[in-house]
Amino acid sequence: MSDETYPAGLRYHPEHDWVRVDGDEATFGVTWFAQEALGEVVYYDPPEVGATITAGEPYGELESVKAVSDIIAPASGEVTAVNDRVADAPDLVNSDPYGEGWLITVRMSDPAELDALMDEATYRAYLQGLAGPGSGA
């Protein structure tokens, strides 16, 4: 497992996805918070390369031993690559969520959608708001 980090320079979606933007191309993954909440990831069901995905809709699934979690697209576009290494070793999502644990790359159809996403500081504040009061753990 990795330490809690939210790198600057990424864009963050409320469903705990991150986006690394490179022109019209973007790389998607899930945040440290998401992998911590899910626990050890044992299965990644990715979309097909060439599939069209829609912002706010699920594009794949991550599963722990106990639970299934939809992965929500932070932006719309066409899938240009899938991280097969995560399909083979899903716990890369836990050990390196912003690096080796990336999930897909996308050619964005509407990069303006990124404006609705959060920067690192805003996402951290958002996470603070999610934490319930008096949590024992």
Added chain:
Amino acid sequence: MSDLRRTALYDAHVAAGARIVDFAGWEMPVEYAGVRAEHLAVRSACGVFDVSHMGQIEVVGRGAREFLQGTLTNDITRIGPGQAQYTLLPDDDGGVIDDLLAYALLDRFLLVVNASNVGACVDRIMGLAPGGVEVLDRSPDVAMLALQGPMWAQALEPIASPEPFALQYMEATEAYVAGVPCLVARTGYTGEPGVEIMCDAADAPVVWDALMGTPARPDPVGLGARDTLRLEMGYPLYGNELSRERSPIPAGLKWACDLTRGGFPGALRMQGEVAQGTPERLVGLMLTEKGIPRGGCPVLVDGQPVGIVTSGTLSPSLGVGVGLAYLSTEHAASGTRLSVDVRGKPKAAEVVTLPMVDSSPRKEHYP
């Protein structure tokens, strides 16, 4: 969160890095290092589980044995002091109120029931108990630890007195563990050899710390691995495989129902089900492609539903998706190829014999 209960070991779990979840009204550790690592530790070495959320009901008094003989499904006259038996508490229609272990002790019977069913079990048993038979819910005062895995004896040996290693499977004895008076039983729900240890809740941290400190270094194991371990063995879980909706017979638990004797609630129905065969049967499933079946997934043959998955996971031992499912009896034979509808995607699967993990001589399991 404030109405959730904590076991006496809550602080120990937090200190050990547990992820805590709400389970049956309790804040319980679901995992520490991770479900897979904990599961494999129990299969290869040993681990310790806090199962203090489970219920302990004492049945005391003249006539207790006869009363339980007419209330539970198994033949309780087959166990004497220091012996345990897997049995079921049926409702009037033969549906399952709970599955449980009944211990015969010197002067009483002890029933260990599922956490989610303590209230229902106490109500049922108190409601049926005749005069002179006392039913006591001891759950709040009793802690229970399970030490499971092939290295269990090495973990217990340095701290147990007398050493309870002459015990056979499903036997129990009083012993001191780390100086604490305990009931130590050769029981468990993992398929591995081991013991379950009951003591006063106030003493549980002493026993826990002593077990963790022995040279065998057992891993703390959470409810996540408890579930995957029992699932690989095909052991039913109340709420998934067992409910009021079905009798124990389609779950394959005829062996725990003394139908030649009968005389307990639902026995006539169960006798009929055995004579005529049940329309469905609980089986093990293994996916033959990538994916994980989950409870509620339909099971299909030629696109037609033939059953439903009741429990599913990625088997840490086998590395494939496995599950338990109720299937139409005509599709329930081992080796039957079918598919599981995993959220709209059909995944190829096969009916497999239980237990799913190799049952070598060191392993212990229910018949």
